[in-house]
Structure formats: structure tokens, C-alpha cells
């Protein structure tokens with residue numbers, strides 16, 4: 141109902157300004173996108189493909205801020221907010237009327253180095269978030285609403301693991317990261333790690349329950365979650381009632397220390413406050429104990445688990461197969477998505493420095509760099525909505541060894557970043573518009589696995605067999 145009323149007012153406002161959405165389109169857009177939206181000097185807007193995000197919000201934002209490096213002008217100064225929104229809704233409607241359907245998932249992909257076969261490895265999932273492999277036929281998949289799914293002997297089991305922690309499945313929250321212990325197969329180990337949005341009791345005044353990212357480990361006994369141990373739980377005073385920016389992934393370094401992230405939970409300035417858990421990448425031992433070398437272990441008032449700070453919302457973490465260094469993606473604001481090389485004690489600058497703006501186009505800060513704050517190794521403007529990352533290391537795509545696979549939600553793509561030292565030398569989009577990419581993983585068999593949302597599917601990419 142609220143959206144209906146808002147739509148009504150948006151249309152009303154556009155009309156009040158003199159021109160209907162259709163007239164505005166013909167005046168400002170048709171010479172590039174075509175009188176009937178079919179394309180011409182720019183692409184069709186009724187082909188079922190929204191490369192840069194297909195929600196009313198994303199389309200409005202693209203009209204307002206432009207995609208200037210590709211020749212799409214910014215209309216911020218020409219059109220009012222309600223006019224922009226009315227055009228976005230008008231375009232979505234035009235697309236519907238044109239009967240456009242999203243193209244099916246491609247069967248093959250052509251990349252610079254390989255022709256690739258695409259197969260659907262698992263499907264029918266609901267917002268799959270993370271995948272962890274034990275071997276090529278055994279994996280665990282989290283579904284954000286709170287289910288842990290099992291793939292055994294290559295088959296996805298219908299029944300989720302019973303008794304996994306209760307999650308706050310609202311907004312960006314839910315069951316997020318999953319990982320196997322590096323020594324999982326050793327006698328008596330069998331630990332599985334989970335990170336999720338943990339909620340406190342509902343507040344008496346009916347307000348939303350405060351929540352924060354929490355990390356636990358447990359074992360899967362039969363099909364039931366057992367032996368749970370809490371590894372990281374923030375002070376409940378630091379829990380937040382917001383429902384976004386929880387992070388996170390779980391990875392282990394060569395010393396088997398565990399890294400996870402917590403996004404800023406919507407309060408940017410907390411990322412600079414070492415007494416707060418949010419806006420950080422944390423490092424703990426597998427049993428939750430603070431490792432001896434942690435940078436803020438002895439700093440009074442600082443949380444000893446903090447490894448880096450000034451991180452907005454890292455949703456991808458990966459360990460370089462050769463250097464062992466930690467890399468993280470950071471979901472930034474508008475125009476501020478980043479790839480960072482993570483080093484202990486460093487400040488990554490959010491929200492004091494950023495290459496992005498607020499989603500409504502307003503300025504966050506005038507600074508992109510400052511002494512004592514790290515620069516990203518790479519950033520995207522416009523933002524792709526960067527999510528899961530993984531360094532490739534396997535036999536099937538030898539030319540991709542040590543390159544970084546990067547998934548993006550809004551741009552619905554997977555990229556391969558060629559990194560030398562701390563520089564990105566080359567970037568290639570290898571998959572586009574198959575669905576929102578929540579995670580990418582190099583499997584134990586060397587295949588590349590892509591965790592898609594809309595549709596909730598896992599793709600397996602292998603080199604084409606001749």
C-alpha cells in the first residue's frame with residue numbers, strides 16, 4: 141500500500157511538473173535508447189536485461205547519477221526525484237508490456253582464455269549465501285533465511301540440518317558464512333563454522349530486537365547440529381536494531397587462525413571506533429581465543445579480536461594461495477566498492493575516506509585519501525555491489541591460477557582480476573546477467589562454482605570439452 145501511494149505521488153508530481161513520464165522519456169532519452177525503447181545509440185531498455193540493476197531504486201539511481209564512463213549522462217540536475225522515479229517505473233512497465241523475459245542461463249561462455257561449459261550443479265535454493273567444500277562431492281550451503289543445506293555424493297539433500305542457530309532473517313541478515321575446519325577430516329575434529337545474524341529478545345516497547353554478527357562452531361551429527369561452541373559474540377550493548385551490513389565470510393590462514401568480518405551495521409563512524417565490533421575484520425583462533433599477534437590485543441579499550449578497522453561491509457574474504465595474505469572485498473556506498481589487501485592493525489578509512497557517495501547521491505566525505513588510511517587495491521565506480529571473492533587455485537583453469545574471482549550482486553556478474561603483488565593488472569567479466577552473484581568459489585576439483593540468487597542456483601563452470 142505504501143509503495144502504491146508513493147507511486148501515485150511520484151506520478152502526480154511528474155504530471156504537476158508539466159510532463160508525463162512518457163513525454164520525459166521521449167524528450168531526454170529516446171535519441172539514445174530509441175523511441176520504442178529498442179535501443180540505437182545505447183542499448184534496448186526492454187530486452188529483459190538490466191546490467192546495472194533492475195529494481196526501481198537501481199534504475200532511478202542510474203538515471204540520476206548516470207553511468208558516465210559508458211556514456212549514460214547523469215540527470216540529477218535536469219530531472220526531479222519524482223520525475224526520475226516515474227521514468228523508472230514507466231520503463232519497467234514498458235518492459236513488461238513488451239513481454240521481455242530474462243535470457244536463460246547460458247550453456248557456454250567465451251572468455252579470453254577459455255571456452256566454458258556451464259552446468260547447473262544445485263537448484264531450488266532460497267537465497268543461497270555461502271558454499272564450503274569438503275571435497276568435490278561434499279559441500280555445505282547456507283540459505284539466508286536460516287537453513288544449512290548438505291550436498292553429499294554430489295546430491296543436494298532436501299532436508300536442511302536440524303537445530304542450527306536461530307537467525308534474524310530480516311533485511312540483509314540471516315544465516316551467512318559457513319566453513320569446514322582446516323583439519324576437519326582428522327579424528328575427533330569434524331568442526332563446522334557458521335556466522336549469522338544473532339538477535340536478542342524483542343524489546344518490551346515492541347521495537348525491533350537488536351542484532352549482531354555472531355560466530356559459532358559445531359558438528360553435524362546425523363543430520364543435527366551438535367556440540368555448539370560460541371566463538372565470537374559481541375557485548376549485547378553493542379547490538380544494533382538495524383538490519384543491514386553484517387558482513388561476512390569465514391576463512392583460515394596458514395596458521396589456521398579464523399578471519400571474519402562485521403559490516404558497520406549502518407553506523408559508519410563505528411568503523412573508526414576500536415571499542416565497537418562493527419565495521420571491522422576480526423581474527424580469532426579456531427577455539428575463539430585471541431591469537432597472540434593480534435594488533436590491538438594490548439590496547440586499552442580496544443576489542444582484542446579486531447584485525448583491521450574502517451571497513452564498511454566486507455562480504456568477501458580470501459587467502460592468497462601463494463603469499464598467504466588476506467584479501468577482502470568491501471561492499472561500498474554508491475561508487476565505492478573496493479578490493480583491499482588486509483594487513484594487521486590497518487585503517488581502511490570508512491567513512492572518513494571513500495570513493496563513493498551516499499545512495500541518494502549526497503556527499504559522504506570530500507576525501508578519497510588520508511595519511512594513516514589504506515587505499516583500496518581496486519575500486520568500482522559505479523558500484524557493482526561486490527560480494528563473495530575467491531582466489532583460483534586448481535588444475536582445470538591453469539591460466540587463472542592465483543587470479544581473483546569476484547562476484548557482484550547488482551551487476552549480476554563474475555569477474556577475474558589478474559593481480560600482481562598489490563596491483564590489479566587486468567579485469568575480465570566472464571559471466572553476466574545469469575542472476576545476482578552472492579559468492580564464487582574455486583572447488584576442490586578446480587571447477588568454478590557460482591552461487592546465484594534469483595534464481596537460487598549454483599552453477600559449475602568447467603573448460604569446454606572438445
Ligand code: HEC
Pocket residue numbers: 165168169170171172173181182183189190191192193194199202203207210211212213215227
Ligand atoms: C547520450 C546517450 C544516452 C542518453 C541521452 C540516455 N542514455 Fe541511458 N544509457 C546510455 C548508455 C551508453 C548506457 C550504458 C550502455 C552500456 O554500456 O551498456 C545507458 C544505460 C542506461 C540504463 C542502464 C541499463 C541497464 O542495463 O541497467 C538505464 C536504466 C538508462 N540508461 C536509462 C536512461 C534514461 C531513463 C534516460 C533519459 C532520462 C537515458 N538513459 C538517457 C546512453 C544514454
